[in-house]
Every structure is written in structure tokens, then in C-alpha cells.
Amino acid sequence: MILVGQYDSPYTRRVAVSLHLLGFDFEHDKRSVFADFDSMRTTNPLGRIPSLILDDGTTLIDSAAILDWLDQQVGPERALLPPNGPARQQALQCVALASGTIDKVMGIGYERHIRPERYRWPDWITRCRTQAEGGLAGLARLSWPADERLGQPWITTACMMRYVRLAVHDLLPRGRYPALDAVSDRCEALPAFKATWPADYVVPSSA
Numbered sequence: 001m002i003l004v005g006q007y008d009s010p011y012t013r014r015v016a017v018s019l020h021l022l023g024f025d026f027e028h029d030k031r032s033v034f035a036d037f038d039s040m041r042t043t044n045p046l047g048r049i050p051s052l053i054l055d056d057g058t059t060l061i062d063s064a065a066i067l068d069w070l071d072q073q074v075g076p077e078r079a080l081l082p083p084n085g086p087a088r089q090q091a092l093q094c095v096a097l098a099s100g101t102i103d104k105v106m107g108i109g110y111e112r113h114i115r116p117e118r119y120r121w122p123d124w125i126t127r128c129r130t131q132a133e134g135g136l137a138g139l140a141r142l143s144w145p146a147d148e149r150l151g152q153p154w155i156t157t158a159c160m161m162r163y164v165r166l167a168v169h170d171l172l173p174r175g176r177y178p179a180l181d182a183v184s185d186r187c188e189a190l191p192a193f194k195a196t197w198p199a200d201y202v203v204p205s206s207a
């Protein structure tokens with residue numbers, strides 16, 4: 001199978017980390033969602049990442065749908081989300097906070113880097129920042145037992161944190177939320193995270 005998308009995309013990275021953790025072999029298609037936009041639209045009609053091209057040629061789009069497929073493949077014992085009940089509900093709420101934070105930080109990036117300067121709306125950036133700060137504070141209030149099995153809440157939160165720190169430098173200084181620092185430290189030390197480490201934030205560009 002082929003994972004399409006670069007790892008500075010936290011949504012692509014959480015799929016890549018999950019593939020590694022679950023032991024799937026995959027190739028990595030590093031086309032850029034911006035620089036290779038026309039080509040990307042032939043893979044995903046929305047022109048977004050990530051996509052996962054399966055060995056039978058089927059293309060899955062959207063990280064949540066891809067992760068659901070992965071969980072179905074490995075079965076409930078190894079799945080990265082609990083199958084049902086309160087545990088699933090809590091895990092999904094955590095993932096929603098982390099992915100909502102990603103969306104708001106991404107919104108800041110698009111407003112800063114894609115929208116022409118004369119159209120930029122500082123109040124919108126402030127609003128997105130307030131929302132992202134709310135997401136981070138909400139995540140920090142959750143319980144993060146150090147010996148908890150590493151599932152999607154941890155993976156998505158750690159990928160979100162790396163992305164936030166690359167995209168908006170002053171939003172999540174180390175020490176503001178020690179519990180979240182511990183999540184990131186535990187995850188980033190693992191081979192699955194090291195193999196997908198995004199060194200740089202690739203500035204989005206519509207050119």
C-alpha cells in the first residue's frame with residue numbers, strides 16, 4: 001500500500017505512525033498537497049492529504065476513515081481505538097480535541113501564508129488561536145497515565161503537538177502543560193514516531 005502525503009501534515013503523520021505501530025508495510029508518496037495540487041486531485045478528488053492506496057487499487061481518503069480501516073484490519077484486540085462503550089467515547093472525545101486543535105492551527109497557517117496580505121484578517125487569527133488554546137487546555141485536563149496502552153488519543157495528540165510547535169512557535173512552549181510534554185516525549189521516543197519525524201514546517205503556498 002502507498003501512503004500519500006508529507007509528514008509535516010499531522011493527519012498524514014498519525015496515519016504513518018499507526019501503520020508503523022500496527023506493522024503494515026507501506027510505500028510513502030511524498031507529493032506535496034500544494035505544489036502538486038493537480039496531481040493530488042487525481043488521487044483524491046478533494047486534493048487533500050492523506051490518502052492510502054491499497055494493494056487492490058482502492059484509494060481511501062481522510063485520516064479518520066483510513067484509521068478506521070486499519071483498526072478493522074487488525075481486529076479489536078490490536079485496534080488503536082477501543083471498540084465500544086465509555087472507553088471508545090472518551091478516546092474519540094480526546095481525538096476530537098486534538099484534531100480540532102490541528103484544524104485551528106492549520107487555519108492560522110492558511111490565513112498567514114495563503115491569503116494575500118491585503119485580505120488577511122487578524123481577528124480571525126486571534127479567534128483560531130483562542131480556539132487552539134482551548135483545545136490544548138482541554139487536552140491537558142485529561143488523564144494521561146504513563147503506562148496507558150498507546151492508542152489513537154496518544155498518537156493524534158503527539159502528532160498535533162509536533163505540528164503546533166512547528167507551525168505556531170509560541171503557542172505551546174515546553175512547560176506550559178507538563179502532562180502534554182510527557183505525552184509527546186513518550187511518543188516521540190518510539191521508532192514509529194522517529195521514522196515519521198517532520199523536521200520542518202513546509203510553508204503552505206497556493207503557487
Ligand SMILES: N[C@@H](CCC(=O)N[C@@H](CS)C(=O)NCC(=O)O)C(=O)O
Nearest residue numbers: 009010011033048049050062063064
Ligand atoms: N479531515 C481530514 C483533514 C485533512 C487535512 O486537513 N489535510 C490538509 C493537510 S494536513 C490538507 O490536505 N490541506 C490542503 C487543503 O485542504 O486544501 C483528514 O483527517 O484527513
